[in-house]
Amino acid sequence: MTTTRDYATLRHNCAEALAVDRQFGAPWVRDAFEAVPREMFAPSRFCIREEDGTYPVVSRATDPEAWGRAVYTHDRALITQFDDGDATGGQAAVGRLSSSLSSLRVVVRQLSHLDPQPGRRGLHIGTGSGYDSALLAERVGARNVITVEVDHRLAADARRALDTAGYGDVQTVVGDGEHGWPPGAPYSWVLSTASAMRIPWAWIEQTAPGGVIVTPYRGLALVRLVVANDGESASGPIADAMAFIPLRGQRGRDVVDVRPVIDATMSGAERLSTTVDLSVLGEALGAELLFHVLVPGVHIRFGETWWFQSRDASSWAAWKPTGQGRQWGPRRLLGEAEAAVTAWQEAGEPDLTDLGVTVRPDEERLWAGRSDGPSWLVT
Known part of the structure; x- marks a missing residue:
């Protein structure tokens, strides 16, 4: 049986590994990490993703030692829910990942970028297990953390875990995090642990001037925004590369299996040679993010042949690194991809963290270098 002392040792060893990797951006993050018992927030069964694409179940009941090691593995997420249901699929699990305990490497980096100040009240979007809320409580005080979760079952489990772990003063709310939580506003900080395709204006409205909003963005990035003094905009750089499960209201449609369409239309598809090297889309995250902004609703599958498809x-389109390609349909996807790569090149080939975002009530823009530099409307 794994004891409280065993978990404390696992936690300390994990903290040492994170420190060696220089993942703690501020001393308080490590202090909070070592103070919060993550094992109290992990469900008794969860899945982990293996390299072969399977999702084996790790069970505390059947293998408590493996369960404890997984809880304190610093570079792997714990999948707690598929398709808005229970994480019980195991090896044959299929479907959409809908909730997880993020890898600890990601958790501590995100908190370091937020860096909330002690005693300052804030809003956490995406309660999940409650673990992140507990870490925030260690920094700002439990009474200063309000956390919103759209899934009532997850919210109930998080409430129990917070109470049991000694963070009963954290306020948990069942609701759609895209709308924030107006009764608690204004906030000094907002942290989302769900990825936004578009940054909800409600978060900016509910954040005091000078307040900080940190959110995963468009499945690739972590953006850190500061609300302007007049409250009419928020702007800031992309601080890190980071992938999170999206906000439920911003998931968009699932990618439709395009293979039957390809089989039926291949003979009539247009053949062409690209004049722009598209390979940077698989090599430079800055180029990939700009592609997804300028070419919305398109999925890329990389391989010997790259496949571009509209989600409907x-x-x-099919493309090979030799520059040869085919495309079919009302959207000329290779042409759109060439235009996006050209825009990235003309902006100076910015890295992901050379980009930033400005949000106003009527628009959202991605920019390169600085907020008055080259920019593109986010649709």
């Missing part, structure tokens, strides 16, 4: 399967 109405258009597709």
Whole structure:
């Protein structure tokens, strides 16, 4: 049986590994990490993703030692829910990942970028297990943390875990985090642990001038925004590369299987040679993010042949690094990809962290270098 002392040792050893990797951006983050018992927030069963794409179940009941090691593995997420249901699929699990305990490497980096100040009240979007809320409580005080969770079952489990772990003063709310939580506003900080395709204006409205908003962004990035003194905008750089499960209201449609369409239309597809090297889309995150902003609703599958497809399967394209390609449908996807790569090149080939975001009530823009530099409307 794994004891409280065993978990404390696992936690300390994990902290040492994170420190060696220089993941703690501020001393308080390590202090909070070592203070919060993560094992109290992990469900008794969860899944982990293996390299072969399977999701084996780790069970505390059947293998408590493996369960404890997994809880304190610093570079792996614990999948707690598929398709808004229970994480019980195991090896054959399929479907959409809908909740997880993020890898500890990601958790501590995100908190370091937020860096909330002691005693300052804030809003946490995406309660999940409650673990992140407990870490925030260690920094700002439990009474200063309000956390919102859209899934009532997850919220109930988090409430129990917070109470049991000694963070009963954290306020948990069941609701849609895209709308924030107006009764608690204004906030000094907002942290989302769900990825936004578009940054909800409600978060900015509910944040005091000078307040900080940190959120995963468009499945690739972590953006840190500061609300302007007049409250009419928020702007800031992309601080890190980071992937999170999206906000439920911003998931968009699932990618339709385009293979039957390809089989039926391949003979009539347009053949062409690209004049722009698209390979940077698989090599430079800055180029990939700009592609997804300028070419919305398109999924890329990398391989010997790259496949571009609109999510509704109405258009597709195939491209090889030799520059040879085919495309079919009302959208000329290779042409759109070339235009996006050209825009990235003309902006000076910015890295991901050379980009930033400005949000106003009527628009959101991605920019390169600085907020008055080259910019593109986010649609």
